[in-house]
Amino acid sequence: MFRVAVVGSGPSGVYTAQALVQQTAVPDVRVHVLDRLPCPYGLVRYGVAPDHEKIKSLQGTLRTVLEHERVAFVGNVEAGTPELPARRLLELYHAVVYCTGAAADRRLGVPGEDLPGSFSATEFVSWYSAHPDAAPDGFALGVRSAVVIGVGNVAVDVARILARGAAELLPTDVPQGALDLLSGSTLREVHMVGRRGPSQAKFTTKELRELGSLPDARVSVDPAELALDPAYEDPSELPTALRRNVEVVRGWASAPPSARGRVIRLRFHLRPVELLAEAGRVAAVRFERTVPDGAGGVRGTGSYEDIEAQLVLRSVGYRGTPVPGLPFDPARGTVPHAGGRVLRDGRPSHGEYVAGWIKRGPTGVIGTNRPCAKETVASLLADAGALARREVAGEPLDVLRQSGLRPVQWPGWLAIEAAETALGASLGRRSVKIADWAGLLDAAGDGRV
Template identity: 70%
Template sequence: MLHVAVVGSGPSGVYTAQTLVSHAPDRAHPGAAGPEEVGPQDIRVDVLDRLPCPYGLVRYGVAPDHEKIKSLQNNLRTVLDDPRVRFLGGVQVGADGVRPDQLLELYDAVVYCVGAATDRHLGIPGEDLPGSWSATEFVSWYSAHPDAVEDTFVRDVRSAVVIGVGNVAVDVCRILARGADDLRPTDIPQGALDALARSTVRDVHMVGRRGPSQAKFTTKELRELATLREAEVAVDAEELALDPDWADPSSLPAPNRRNVDVLHSWAELPPQGHARRIHLRFFLRPCELLDVGGRVGGVRFERTLPDGRGGVHGTGEFEDIEAQLVLRSVGYRGVPLDGLPFDTASGTVPNAAGRVLRDGRVAPGEYVAGWIKRGPTGVIGTNRPCAKETVNSLLEDATSHPRPPREHTTDPLTALRALGLRPVEWTGWQSIERAEAALGASLGRGPVKIPDWAGLLAAARNGTED
């Protein structure tokens, strides 16, 4: 019997657990055997997460008004509800928790699916001014992440600048410009909803250093900006025409061509007179965040032009855009996990087909999947083949190069508790769900997320766990 720990309960972690148990008999349905290439006779999986709640970025990264994408939680739930899979939340791995070497004593194999937990920086003067944040921090705030900073973000803000032209940038622009009444039916935390209801934001500028044909947002996300009841989209045809593919986008890949077509149609629209405007800007490179009274008051950009090689070069022409709030959305980056090797250049754990490499050699029993394996690329579905490759490596090793028998034969949950940890089991998560439903009902809303550690842990322990 193979007992595997999967660290991380986001899509990559859950897909890893799902792939693992698909190779073993289902004890709940005795007639259902796994595939013929089964290695071990039986497989059990413990899915560990630092947070008391599962689902990773599906819960804490998908915008609250994206109900369809958030419904993916139902599919992830099915996996975590499998009797061969056990969710153990509130388990810190690394510093101040259980070390990787300790996990290897408790499990036959450990798969790390810890994602890319931080954001990239701009590296320009003024980036650390009050009012300058990463988009990740803003998303955590409106998604009720318990680590979110206590800041209303939008207080006394008339104009906001979002640096980046990917889907996350579109999300934060949409939340800034969307009316609170449209967000009320979602699970957005009450504090964020109240702050957005009081918001004085009137202009939101989404700015990219390259052209519209190279933007990373998807057309579906882009089009949503034009559906907001209280906001209109503004684009400048003369600015867009700086892109060589603007006049004839026929040679572009289909996703990029669709983006250009949408922007073409918006460039022809007259002002609608809505209370808020989303300005889509291109060919502007941020140079400096401007200090006004000790906090950010604007962003200085340099005009860029295509260099003919897919990049841009500066022109020496500058433009200042007023902003009391600046959100950078220029990509994610993995962070080192205490006790695991780390490649600082790529922001990943060195690996070969998911096998962790220590000093160039395979580390028996240690594996990675998801962003910490391949970098922050792809969409949610990309994690499926990534997890499958890692699991294939793990099962191949379990058959051909098995590790020596573990000295600890007790239930890992007992051992984790002996280390002073208090894992939140599946019943604890279900208790959190009930508490969030009750919170929403008390506010005249549907389920509303609990935004703080104390509230989540209190709900988890409410009559369900010691």
């Protein structure tokens, strides 16, 4: 039996497990998919917006892999802790593949960033996705104006959730506490602001168009501001995806005014320089006007504008965080590797591998993780002959329990699913996520052994 631990049960981890059990070169592979949370699926469960049900349906595909006879889900087990250091995993498994993602957010690095009322988009997404580490009531939505800094898909997601009516979120699995706060929101304006123009924004056209389809919100764009983008007047030379983005924004800029309630203001060529306070909380964001620098970037003009905001969400990218016991490149936010093989002092570390964002950085879409995982598994299989000769300890789950850990296995996760269905029924809704550690572990019941 060839034992592999995959650390992380998001798409990169599950695709790694799938590639391992589908290959035939090493037929007797057993894969344990470890996760520090008692629930599988990673960012598909805790990062995809609740109103994106088609993307969330990917859980069905991931589920099929985790129910494979040679794959076992092992939740509530955190690798890299004193109870389970990296060296201990190598005593239990012939190979370990780390698929831990990039959970930290990038900072703006401007004065006032840590004022009350200023958050990362990651924190907001975790809150409305019921991540058990999220503050249950950390967001005061009795505000007039919010600023979302960034023009990627995550920025679009949080702007859309802020602008949606609570009735639109009622059929989703958004936790009840978040739904209650969103129901009482007094927000009237959401400003989504980027330092460059629409032809350089990172959102996808499908995500962007959704902003214009909200029944109780309208999109506002200033044509004069868009004209600062060199490609705005004639986007025909742009790649197809960027050209379509510009065309969508052009359509909004020329559309007649709408009477819909909330307004989403798309702002471009503005970069944040300071968050301003009033009564100890954020009250506005000061931006500097930018213009193209002729080399694909922008430069400041020395002209400034303050945008009122009692809530600020920064969405300027993710970063990987160090995995205790593994080397780490702080500049790239990744583990050094060659073809997925972890490198220690420039040389492959016997039996240690990486896949997903911790391997390549926060790039690509969910599907990008599949070829990334296959590359890593190919490296692992090439090493399998040497790895299989190494002695490993007894049954890993027995050793984990002896160390004081209480893994949540697949039956425990199924019990959590059933409890969330029952919670939704009690609230007159569909399945509703349990949002706290105690509730999740209690629901796991006998599956936590």
